[in-house]
Amino acid sequence: MTTKKKILLALTIGVLIAAGIALYMFNKPARDVQATETDFSYRASAIVNEYLTDAKAANAKYLDEEGNSKVLEITGIVSDISEDFNNHKVILLKNATDKAGVSATFTVETNAHTNTVKLGDEITIKGVIRSGAAFDSDLEMYENVIIDKCDIVSK
Amino acid sequence: MKKVILTMIALVTISLTVSAQKQVSTKTHFKFFSTTPAENIEANNYASVGTITPASGDIVFSVPMQSFEFEKSLMQEHFNSKKFLNTKANPKAKLIGKIANLDAVNFTKDGTYNVDVTGDLTINGVTKPIKEKATVVIKEGKISLASKFNLTLADYEIAFKGGKPSTNIAKTVEVTVEANY
Numbered sequence: 001m002t003t004k005k006k007i008l009l010a011l012t013i014g015v016l017i018a019a020g021i022a023l024y025m026f027n028k029p030a031r032d033v034q035a036t037e038t039d040f041s042y043r044a045s046a047i048v049n050e051y052l053t054d055a056k057a058a059n060a061k062y063l064d065e066e067g068n069s070k071v072l073e074i075t076g077i078v079s080d081i082s083e084d085f086n087n088h089k090v091i092l093l094k095n096a097t098d099k100a101g102v103s104a105t106f107t108v109e110t111n112a113h114t115n116t117v118k119l120g121d122e123i124t125i126k127g128v129i130r131s132g133a134a135f136d137s138d139l140e141m142y143e144n145v146i147i148d149k150c151d152i153v154s155k
Numbered sequence: 156m157k158k159v160i161l162t163m164i165a166l167v168t169i170s171l172t173v174s175a176q177k178q179v180s181t182k183t184h185f186k187f188f189s190t191t192p193a194e195n196i197e198a199n200n201y202a203s204v205g206t207i208t209p210a211s212g213d214i215v216f217s218v219p220m221q222s223f224e225f226e227k228s229l230m231q232e233h234f235n236s237k238k239f240l241n242t243k244a245n246p247k248a249k250l251i252g253k254i255a256n257l258d259a260v261n262f263t264k265d266g267t268y269n270v271d272v273t274g275d276l277t278i279n280g281v282t283k284p285i286k287e288k289a290t291v292v293i294k295e296g297k298i299s300l301a302s303k304f305n306l307t308l309a310d311y312e313i314a315f316k317g318g319k320p321s322t323n324i325a326k327t328v329e330v331t332v333e334a335n336y
Contacts, residue, residue: 030228063243067221067235084201085184085333103181105202130202131219131246138215138251139206141179146202146219 033128033149036071044076044093044102051132062129074102075124089114100133100142110151124153175210178336186331193323198223205334209262212254240279249277267292278311298336306330
């Protein structure tokens with residue numbers, strides 16, 4: 001093999017590897033939240049109160065710049081069960097005496113796990129935080145902590 | 156007889172008050188759609204909260220920005236990043252609007268009503284006035300709202316300096332809104 005051929009071969013391999021990495025990056029699968037280690041475990045009241053006390057500090061602690069925010073396990077009392085426009089189950093964990101709760105959205109894969117959940121049950125969910133609780137003066141109401149990609153954690 | 160009439164008046168008053176009061180929607184859908192020769196990009200958000208006040212025509216939406224889901228995770232990361240929507244610093248977008256032609260809507264009668272919504276939209280920490288068309292549907296006393304409008308990203312200081320995202324994302328994106336109150 002001549003030197004010229006060797007260089008050409010090395011270059012070709014380099015280009016192929018670069019193209020492969022680019023393709024992988026472009027098609028990178030979304031993070032599997034359920035397979036990700038839990039960052040924090042709380043009762044619904046605790047995270048709601050943390051946000052109502054200092055939303056800025058809580059956002060700094062839980063939100064990620066690229067949207068891969070903290071994975072939380074939240075335990076609370078089921079106060080509402082509904083479904084969103086995407087046919088995903090939404091369970092609200094909220095203490096009757098709290099101003100806001102934790103709204104947990106499930107996925108196509110985990111929807112069925114909510115079938116046996118009833119109002120008043122105490123359950124633990126795991127998911128990724130999307131936004132915190134706050135009083136919104138324009139809505140004139142409290143907004144819930146929003147957790148997405150949820151599944152029920154059996155204890 | 157007098158009692159019956161009084162009761163009826165009371166009931167009608169109560170039902171009228173209820174229909175005029177602020178109503179909340181947590182069943183919502185916001186969609187961004189961008190199309191360029193290179194590719195179509197779509198993002199969906201089902202986690203927003205909205206209110207509508209029939210008496211005043213006030214419409215408010217609070218949109219958790221990290222709840223936008225993209226088909227490709229790399230796009231979602233770009234969207235959230237400092238270069239684009241900086242969702243860690245600005246986790247929520249907000250629409251504060253008013254139905255300009257409130258007379259055109261009869262909230263007590265089933266039907267589809269075309270409305271003009273004027274107000275302020277805050278995205279990425281930047282507030283701009285908007286004036287868009289929307290549809291209010293009343294069915295069996297339930298209110299729903301739908302709208303489709305275009306948003307110029309540069310108005311909200313959303314712009315990529317260069318590279319692939321700057322060529323693959325349209326300068327103007329289509330926003331679709333639906334909410335059941």
